[in-house]
Amino acid sequence: MKRNVLYSILIAAFIIAAGFSVYFYQQAQAEDAKIAARVNSGEEIPQYHFTLIGEEVNHDYWRFVEEGAKTAEEDYDVFVEYKGPERSNPEEQLKLLDMAVQSKVDGIIVQALNEQFPPLINQAVEKGIPVITIDTNSSDNMAHTYIGTDNYMAGQLAGEALVEDTDGEAVVGVLSGSFDNSLHEQRVKGFTDIVEQEEGIEVAAVEESNISRVDVEEEAYNMLTANENITAFYGTSSYNGVGIVAAARSLEKEEDMYVITFDAIDENIELLENGGIHAIVDQQPFEMGYESVEKMLSIIEGNTVEDDYHTDVTIIRNADLPVGTNREDETS
Ligand code: BGC
Secondary structure: OOHHHHHHHHHHHHHHHHHHHHHHHHHHHHHHHHHHHHHHOOOOOOOEEEEEEOOOOOOHHHHHHHHHHHHHHHHOOEEEEEEOOOOOOHHHHHHHHHHHHHOOOOEEEEOOOOOOHHHHHHHHHHOOOOEEEEOOOOOOOOOOEEEEOOHHHHHHHHHHHHHHHOOOOEEEEEEEOOOOOHHHHHHHHHHHHHHOOOOOEEEEEEEEOOOOHHHHHHHHHHHHHHOOOOOEEEEOOOOHHHHHHHHHHHOOOOOOOEEEEEOOOHHHHHHHHHOOOOEEEEOOHHHHHHHHHHHHHHHHOOOOOOOEEEOOOEEEEHHHOOEOEOOHHHHO
C-alpha cells in the first residue's frame, strides 16, 4: 500500500476515534449538567442512579423497556439514565457500558449481546457495581441476574406456531437479525430444533439481516430469487417482517407467503391486521424494564436473586387482535 494512503487511513481513524471520545465526553458532561440543574432547583436527588443501555435508543421495543424503567422511577427512589446507540452498534454500546462502569453508577442494566460484553460486565461487578443483563444473556458473565425472554424457548414457540399455521407443510427461509448476537442464534436454534422434527418442513436457507430495514428487504429478495420454492419466512428481529413482506410484494409472492416475526411494534401490528404478517412473537419489554429496576434495588438491599427471571412470550395472530381492529373474522 502506498505510504500516502496508509497515512490517510491512519489520520481518518484518529479523527473518528477523537470524534467518538468528544461525543462521549459531551454526553457525560450533559448528564452531570442535568443532575447539577436538579440540585440547584432544590429538587431532591433520588437515592440511586442506574444506567440502562439499550441496543437502539429510539427503537420502539427499547422505548417500551425505557418506559418500564421510568415507571419504576415513580414507585422507587431511583433515577434511571437511559442510553444507547442510534442504530444497533455493539462497539458504541460497549463504550456506553465502559462509561457507566467508570462513572461508578449504582447499578447497570445491559444486554450480554456478544462475547465482548462479559469482560466489561465482570469488570463492573468486580468494582462493586451490580449488573443485571436484560433481553440477551450469556452463560459466561458475572451479572447478578438476567431479566428477559428465554430466547431459545421463544424460537421453539415460533417453530410450533409455523408448524400449526402451515399444517406442517412449508419451505422456510430463516432471517436471523445477526449471526454475531447470541439472542438471534438462540432464536434460530429453538426454531430449527422444532421444525426439523416435521417431515413436511424444509429450511431452505438461513441468512442474516444485520438488524437493518434496508438489508432485510434485500436479503429476503435474494433468498426468494435463489430459492423460488420458499413458502414461509421466520424473522428473529423486529424489522424483519416489514422487509420480508416488501420483498415478497415486489416479487408478487405476498399472497401465498406465510410470515412470522418478533415484536408487537406498530408496523408489525399493522401488517398483522392487513394479512402481510401471520404471527408475531410477542415479548414483554415494559416488564423487563420495570422488573430490572425492582430487582436491582433488591440486590442493593442484599437480597438473594435467582439466576434468571424469564418474562412471558406469546404468539399473537390476527384473531387475537382487539375487537374493533382489522380482524379477519370481522371484515369478511
Ligand atoms: C430484541 C432486541 C433488539 C430489538 C431491536 C428485539 O426483538 O429482543 O434485542 O434490540 O429487537 O432489534
